[in-house]
Amino acid sequence: MFKRTIAGLCLAALISPALAGEAKPVKNRTIMLATTTSVRDTGLLDLLIEAFREKSGYLVKAIAVGSGQAMQLGRTGEADLLWVHSPDDEKQFVADGYGKDRTTFMHNDFVVLGPASDPAGIKGEKKAAGAFAKLAASGALFISRGDRSGTHKKELKLWEAAKAKPAADKYLEAGQGMAAVVGMAGEKEAYTLADRSTYLSLEKTSSLRIVSEGDEALLNRYSLILVNAEKFPGVNTEGAKAFFDFLLSKKTKKLVENYGREKYGRQSFFYDHKAR
DSSP: OOOOOOSSSSEEOOOOOOOOTSOOOOOOOOEEEEEEEHHHTTHHHHHHHHHHHHHOOOEEEEEEEOOOHHHHHHHHHSSSEEEOOOOHHHHHHHHHHHHEEEEEEEEEEEEEEEETTTTTTTTTTHHHHHHHHHHHHTOOOOOOOOSOOOOHHHHHHHHHHOOOOGGGGGGGEEEOOOHHHHHHHHHHHHBEEEEEHHHHHHHHEEEEEEEEOOOGGEEEEEEEEOTTTTTTTSSSSHHHHHHHHHHHHHHHHHHHTTTTHHHHSSOOOEEOOOOO
């Protein structure tokens, strides 16, 4: 059995064993899921893991990090399944033989956040690249995830599209998850890029407001990737496939499409895949 060691990463959503009679016995009860902080911070991850536990009896240990770090766990055999949102890196991960059956199954979008006073004058800017160009020109502070996450990769593409870069002293790489970065930007009255679902979960306590949204370039798609057991014999193939299939099921589609409406007043994620 492949020995798994995960140092310095946050383990989330450790689910207790299924009660007797709730689900059929399984050989290896534990599934290692490497995923993003946005699905954890919004609460969606806990909801889906609990629903899966009740159905299957599996334990899911979720490591919520940036997509880049999640894929690195896949490259070292320390995860069975990835749930990530960095399309170019996902394609490379599969092309390099570390993953298979990549399936894009849901989305939300990114929003540009800033102080309510909007000193950079971005509010109303329809194009994300235009918003980023104004940010660079204004000299306002921008806080980046700086962690190779899907959000960080999207941000870098937007600076490239804007053909602009903020001054070095006005650009801070936090190296933190999404919720932490939104909190930091609020404290420093700075701008940042965030996924809308995480912002909705923090909106009531954050001083930041959405200053630019709606551009097609801000679309944020999430994919599932099975880690290739041919490279890592210790991968829990059966468990990973069971959770993979559950996430692509009609039950999950319903849970995803309803999530956020009661708690945040609007739908948080949108399901794209044809549910089975």
